Amino acid sequence: MIINTHFGEIPQSYLFSEVAERVRRFEQQQPDARVLRLGIGDVTRPLAPAVIGALHAAVDEQATTEGFQGYGPEAGYEFLREAIAAGEYGSIGVDVAPDEIFIGDGSKSDSANIQELFSETARVAVTDPVYPVYVDSNAMAGRLGSFDGERWTGLTYLPCDDANGYRPPLPAEPVELIYLCSPGNPTGTTMSRADLEEWVQYARRTGAVILFDVAYRAFITGDDVPRSIYEIEGADEVAIELGSFSKTAGFTGLRCSWTVVPKNLTRDGASLNAMWLRRQSTKFNGTPYIVQRAAEAVYSADGREQVQADVDYYLQNARLIRATLEQAGVSAVGGEHSPYVWFRCPSGMDSWAFFDVLLEQAQIVGTPGVGFGPTGAGHFRLSAFNTAEATREAAERLAKLLPTLV
Numbered sequence: 001m002i003i004n005t006h007f008g009e010i011p012q013s014y015l016f017s018e019v020a021e022r023v024r025r026f027e028q029q030q031p032d033a034r035v036l037r038l039g040i041g042d043v044t045r046p047l048a049p050a051v052i053g054a055l056h057a058a059v060d061e062q063a064t065t066e067g068f069q070g071y072g073p074e075a076g077y078e079f080l081r082e083a084i085a086a087g088e089y090g091s092i093g094v095d096v097a098p099d100e101i102f103i104g105d106g107s108k109s110d111s112a113n114i115q116e117l118f119s120e121t122a123r124v125a126v127t128d129p130v131y132p133v134y135v136d137s138n139a140m141a142g143r144l145g146s147f148d149g150e151r152w153t154g155l156t157y158l159p160c161d162d163a164n165g166y167r168p169p170l171p172a173e174p175v176e177l178i179y180l181c182s183p184g185n186p187t188g189t190t191m192s193r194a195d196l197e198e199w200v201q202y203a204r205r206t207g208a209v210i211l212f213d214v215a216y217r218a219f220i221t222g223d224d225v226p227r228s229i230y231e232i233e234g235a236d237e238v239a240i241e242l243g244s245f246s247k248t249a250g251f252t253g254l255r256c257s258w259t260v261v262p263k264n265l266t267r268d269g270a271s272l273n274a275m276w277l278r279r280q281s282t283k284f285n286g287t288p289y290i291v292q293r294a295a296e297a298v299y300s301a302d303g304r305e306q307v308q309a310d311v312d313y314y315l316q317n318a319r320l321i322r323a324t325l326e327q328a329g330v331s332a333v334g335g336e337h338s339p340y341v342w343f344r345c346p347s348g349m350d351s352w353a354f355f356d357v358l359l360e361q362a363q364i365v366g367t368p369g370v371g372f373g374p375t376g377a378g379h380f381r382l383s384a385f386n387t388a389e390a391t392r393e394a395a396e397r398l399a400k401l402l403p404t405l406v
């Protein structure tokens with residue numbers, strides 16, 4: 001056998017590829033339908049002027065001998081690592097050093113690749129429902145046992161639903177790697193300071209490593225919800241944090257992210273910071289210079305204001321989606337500190353059945369909750385990343401459709 005047989009175990013297509021394929025078929029059959037996309041969390045606002053300005057300037061630099069850039073530093077340019085250290089961490093009173101920050105090309109790749117630092121037998125826990133990349137990447141690495149059509153036999157699921165207020169329970173069995181995400185994808189719910197303290201204590205007690213995804217942190221409003229796990233004392237000895245410019249600043253096409261691997265994080269006598277540097281310098285030649293300059297501009301005074309305006313725009317869409325559901329008697333979570341709204345499908349419908357009804361009767365695309373894990377069965381996610389106009393139209397269509405279903 002020369003192939004990685006673990007690929008044979010995983011469901012045939014990635015969740016968002018399956019959704020895209022079904023929508024493509026529908027549009028082929030109904031070419032006149034005006035389909036509104038509230039499925040994958042892809043942004044629609046153009047890049048902020050400050051970002052575009054920096055991008056143009058960096059492109060022009062490439063036409064000069066002095067400004068031309070070839071291979072960049074392996075962990076990212078110092079200017080961006082410093083901007084992130086100050087702009088994401090210093091600004092909330094958290095001490096993260098630039099050399100603990102690694103620039104990547106997106107949280108999807110970073111969160112999929114980070115598992116390479118851990119042993120083949122490390123036991124993994126994920127919240128359920130969860131961003132499928134965490135699960136699929138570990139499945140490809142052979143860490144999850146076999147898939148029984150619903151669950152992986154070797155994965156620890158931490159169910160989150162309305163019964164437990166979407167607070168992931170501590171694992172019942174020993175685990176070594178824990179993926180947490182706040183504001184969470186797909187549910188849009190957040191973890192409180194007390195929740196995070198409990199997890200950090202758990203990891204300190206057991207030696208587990210937490211992989212904390214903050215791709216949606218820009219959507220947090222107010223000061224009550226933690227924006228980084230490093231706001232919790234001792235987290236630098238147990239947690240890696242993954243951040244992204246995709247949703248914050250519209251970089252889903254440009255691609256730029258960061259991973260914090262603290263110097264204090266060691267296991268079995270090895271520094272995870274040194275291991276990640278070794279991994280990245282072997283397998284990755286860096287995010288383009290022009291993109292890193294564009295990301296740096298997010299932290300300029302204009303950049304901050306402009307990207308915040310975009311985040312507020314999406315949050316307004318999110319509030320409208322949630323209010324529309326609730327007015328129709330469908331209780332929902334998320335949409336407050338998050339671009340995602342999560343709810344139980346009306347009339348006990350299963351996730352894919354509701355997907356079909358929504359697409360066929362209202363020409364709206366959403367994401368079936370079951371695609372995010374077994375506890376997502378019978379649930380659904382709508383995203384706020386479309387335009388305000390399309391979101392209003394979707395809300396009107398939902399307001400007409402839902403009363404016929406509930």
Ligand code: MLT
Nearest residue numbers: 039040041042108131185
């Ligand atoms: C999502 O819709 O969950 C995200 O857009 C997927 C991603 O960020 O890769």
